[in-house]
Amino acid sequence: SxxxxxxxxxxxxxxxxxxxxxxxxxxxxxxxxxxxQNSGRGLVHLIxxxxxxxxxxxxxxxxxxxxxxxxxxxxxxxxxxxxxASYFCATDDTGGGNKLTFGTGTQLKVEL
Amino acid sequence: xxxxxQSPTHLIKTRGQQVTLRCSSxxxxxxxxxxxxxxxxxxxxxxxxxxxxxxGRGNFPPRFSGLQFPNYSSELNVNALELDDSALYxxxxxxxxxxxxxxxxxxxxxxxxx
Numbered sequence: 001s002x003x004x005x006x007x008x009x010x011x012x013x014x015x016x017x018x019x020x021x022x023x024x025x026x027x028x029x030x031x032x033x034x035x036x037q038n039s040g041r042g043l044v045h046l047i048x049x050x051x052x053x054x055x056x057x058x059x060x061x062x063x064x065x066x067x068x069x070x071x072x073x074x075x076x077x078x079x080x081x082x083x084x085a086s087y088f089c090a091t092d093d094t095g096g097g098n099k100l101t102f103g104t105g106t107q108l109k110v111e112l
Numbered sequence: 113x114x115x116x117x118q119s120p121t122h123l124i125k126t127r128g129q130q131v132t133l134r135c136s137s138x139x140x141x142x143x144x145x146x147x148x149x150x151x152x153x154x155x156x157x158x159x160x161x162x163x164x165x166x167x168g169r170g171n172f173p174p175r176f177s178g179l180q181f182p183n184y185s186s187e188l189n190v191n192a193l194e195l196d197d198s199a200l201y202x203x204x205x206x207x208x209x210x211x212x213x214x215x216x217x218x219x220x221x222x223x224x225x226x
Contacts, residue, residue, distance in 0.1 A: 030211070031211070031212055033215075035217075041220055042202060042220055043204075043217040044217070045215060092211035098145075098160045098162075098167050098209055099145070099157035099168055100145075100215065102154030102156070104154050105153075
């Protein structure tokens with residue numbers, strides 16, 4: 001079963017704009033990760049944030065984590081057409097048995 | 113691109129048949145996890161293999177089974193295929209079983225069951 005929901009399900013923006021995606025989850029976690037998937041192919045790891053961290057940056061990516069609300073957000077700044085993809089959050093649940101539990105994903109389209 | 117490869121790329125089977133999917137992990141990685149991704153959904157964990165032993169299993173029936181070999185490559189076997197088994201099957205390798213280690217995903221095998 002899916003851990004939670006990503007919001008929005010789909011997002012369409014212009015190149016140069018910022019894109020924000022949100023992820024909600026249900027259980028206690030060790031860490032939360034974000035992945036990108038192009039055209040139904042393999043996933044690429046973007047960033048990991050641990051449960052004791054509140055914010056993390058990597059290049060144009062900014063991730064926040066609010067464990068009290070069981071939610072995370074991914075911000076992509078100055079988006080590019082190449083950022084067009086599906087984005088998934090995945091949680092490593094405490095007591096979760098060596099597995100990542102993925103959300104339902106946000107489809108991002110960046111138009112020229 | 114990751115160093116994880118999967119074969120075949122696409123596969124078409126009929127209900128009741130059996131299928132074997134293969135995954136070669138990235139060099140230096142001893143852990144392989146398998147995921148099923150239905151169309152429009154996020155990946156769902158099937159199981160993980162660590163040093164040739166099953167090391168965690170998701171909510172999948174016993175007709176989903178696997179192997180990991182001494183070179184840490186892996187197979188996913190599905191018996192008695194059902195229409196709902198149609199999906200993209202992804203494997204991911206990592207340096208260890210700790211999920212804070214980056215998971216490197218292969219490109220996937222798309223299975224269609226008719």
